[in-house]
Amino acid sequence: MKEFHCGSLVPGCDWHTRHEEEAEIIRRAAEHMRQTHGETVIRETMVEAIRSRIEKVRSAA
Numbered sequence: 001m002k003e004f005h006c007g008s009l010v011p012g013c014d015w016h017t018r019h020e021e022e023a024e025i026i027r028r029a030a031e032h033m034r035q036t037h038g039e040t041v042i043r044e045t046m047v048e049a050i051r052s053r054i055e056k057v058r059s060a061a
C-alpha cells in the first residue's frame, strides 16, 4: 500500500490518498490538484514532485 499526502507538496492541505498502484495515486493526485488547487495543466515536474512524495505504508490491519 502506498500513500500520498498533498500537504507534503502544498503546505496546509489535509487531502491524502492511498492505493496499491503508484499510477493510480498520481492520477488521483493530479485530479485533486485540478479541482482543489486550480492547476489547469499537470506538468511533468508536478508528476515527479508527487511521485517523489509517495510513501509506502503498512496496510491497516
Ligand SMILES: [Zn+2]
Residues within 6 Å of the ligand: 006, 007, 010, 013, 014, 015, 032, 036, 037
Ligand atoms: Zn491539496
